Amino acid sequence: MGEDTRKMTATVMMVLLIGVILVVGIYILAQTQTVFMKDAAGTFTAETLSSVTAAGVPLTVSGVKNSCQITSLTAVSASNGSTISALSYTYSGCVVYATGGVYNNSNWNVTGAYSFKDTSAASNASGDSISALSNGGPWLTIIIVVAFAIIVLGFLTSGFKRAENEGQLAY
Numbered sequence: 001m002g003e004d005t006r007k008m009t010a011t012v013m014m015v016l017l018i019g020v021i022l023v024v025g026i027y028i029l030a031q032t033q034t035v036f037m038k039d040a041a042g043t044f045t046a047e048t049l050s051s052v053t054a055a056g057v058p059l060t061v062s063g064v065k066n067s068c069q070i071t072s073l074t075a076v077s078a079s080n081g082s083t084i085s086a087l088s089y090t091y092s093g094c095v096v097y098a099t100g101g102v103y104n105n106s107n108w109n110v111t112g113a114y115s116f117k118d119t120s121a122a123s124n125a126s127g128d129s130i131s132a133l134s135n136g137g138p139w140l141t142i143i144i145v146v147a148f149a150i151i152v153l154g155f156l157t158s159g160f161k162r163a164e165n166e167g168q169l170a171y
Contacts (some may be wrong), residue, residue, distance in 0.1 A: 032037040033126035040118035068094035078107035
């Protein structure tokens, strides 16, 4: 009985160790994906933002996915071409917010610059690895269920063996 229990304990510990290694590996890959991204910058010219309000309107800069941040902005009214005072708006990330005034809830043409984190071959490789590991979730669930089934069957068979040796009913 003691030997069977040790084997089952070793199996449980192995399954837990594999799970911990997978979680730590995914975390490390996610961190390296971010680290390997490179700084980049771009500009936008006369981009039309519709109905700018305090709720904000995001820029539609193409190809930018990560950590977009407006670095400079000039806004003009789309209806009459007059310059909108910097006191009438604010921005955070790549979203422009109206802070009140005559141009609140109107269309704006904005020009400016932004910075962002661009992907590299290394960050793409880390991202692909994360995707591959995340698609393994169903298989990991099956492996864990099978391992626990083996453990339960191991307890049952060890109980029956003990009962057979002692001549009594174990369960």
